[in-house]
Amino acid sequence: MTDSDPAALRRAVIQHLEGFQRAGLTHWKRIAPLVVETPQPVAPTASTGARPHHVDASPGSSLSSHSPSAPSLPSRAEVMPAARPNKSSTASTGAVASAPVVSACATFQPLNLPRGERVSQLSVLAERVAACVRCQELASTRKQTVFGVGNPEAKILFIGEAPGADEDAQGEPFVGRAGQLMNDIITACRMKREDIYICNVLRCRPPGNRLPSPEEAGNCREYLDGQIALVNPEYIVCWGSTAAKNLLASEETIGKLRGRFFEYGRAKVLCTYHPSYLLRNPAAKKDVWEDMKLLFKDMGVDLTAKT
Numbered sequence: 001m002t003d004s005d006p007a008a009l010r011r012a013v014i015q016h017l018e019g020f021q022r023a024g025l026t027h028w029k030r031i032a033p034l035v036v037e038t039p040q041p042v043a044p045t046a047s048t049g050a051r052p053h054h055v056d057a058s059p060g061s062s063l064s065s066h067s068p069s070a071p072s073l074p075s076r077a078e079v080m081p082a083a084r085p086n087k088s089s090t091a092s093t094g095a096v097a098s099a100p101v102v103s104a105c106a107t108f109q110p111l112n113l114p115r116g117e118r119v120s121q122l123s124v125l126a127e128r129v130a131a132c133v134r135c136q137e138l139a140s141t142r143k144q145t146v147f148g149v150g151n152p153e154a155k156i157l158f159i160g161e162a163p164g165a166d167e168d169a170q171g172e173p174f175v176g177r178a179g180q181l182m183n184d185i186i187t188a189c190r191m192k193r194e195d196i197y198i199c200n201v202l203r204c205r206p207p208g209n210r211l212p213s214p215e216e217a218g219n220c221r222e223y224l225d226g227q228i229a230l231v232n233p234e235y236i237v238c239w240g241s242t243a244a245k246n247l248l249a250s251e252e253t254i255g256k257l258r259g260r261f262f263e264y265g266r267a268k269v270l271c272t273y274h275p276s277y278l279l280r281n282p283a284a285k286k287d288v289w290e291d292m293k294l295l296f297k298d299m300g301v302d303l304t305a306k307t
């Protein structure tokens with residue numbers, strides 16, 4: 001996009017505003033400029049210099065898991081994990097409530113900001129993503145970036161793979177057929193889509209829906225970790241092997257990763273099959289249902305009980 005391209009500029013402005021909306025912002029008093037850093041490895045004690053922003057935002061839903069506290073600012077070093085997952089687990093698969101928690105990244109530091117701060121910081125992050133060109137091929141072929149959507153105080157955060165054609169067109173993760181199946185799963189779990197926070201490993205569509213490359217996933221990791229740190233969920237669900245392998249830095253198949261909990265920061269992580277896989281292999285739906293029962297049993301909810 002150039003300044004002389006009014007149509008592209010208009011699209012960018014609309015996307016920018018939609019990013020605010022998807023992050024939950026309805027109005028604001030004042031947004032101060034964010035100090036944007038060039039992406040590069042940083043020492044664990046480095047800081048981005050990001051400043052707080054203040055917005056009015058309504059209290060969280062009944063599923064909100066966080067109480068307001070004094071705001072602290074996310075630095076990249078605080079947001080980025082400094083250690084890789086523990087791959088030495090010998091825990092077996094199988095949906096059992098007593099499955100061990102495996103430490104995936106004990107040093108990941110989530111934040112615990114008041115709702116307004118979360119909304120504001122997510123909006124700033126969405127703005128950065130909308131302008132991101134780290135992956136040249138993706139940045140030149142995307143219709144728009146797909147940041148994430150949902151409750152900024154969600155107890156559960158979903159991670160998918162990358163935007164497909166529908167997501168690229170609509171700017172929202174998990175829409176289209178796979179998204180409808182995801183919605184059905186959410187409903188079966190007695191929740192609403194807006195109770196959850198949903199994002200992907202990548203925020204731009206890979207051409208032809210190919211798998212994200214390791215370089216692309218690495219480029220986008222800062223944004224994923226930023227969203228996890230800001231939402232600060234109690235549970236993360238990795239939908240499909242791309243999300244599971246990238247978050248946990250595991251080489252295990254999704255079949256081996258599912259059915260047990262891992263740990264990422266303070267969040268318990270559960271991996272299961274991607275809805276797109278379920279569309280091709282409906283028999284695997286029962287495994288996903290077992291995983292959902294395991295997740296909700298850990299939350300104290302028996303999905304098999306009559307309501």
Ligand code: SF4
Binds near residue numbers: 145223
């Ligand atoms: S996929 Fe992520 S890192 Fe790559 S260009 Fe898009 S927003 Fe930037």
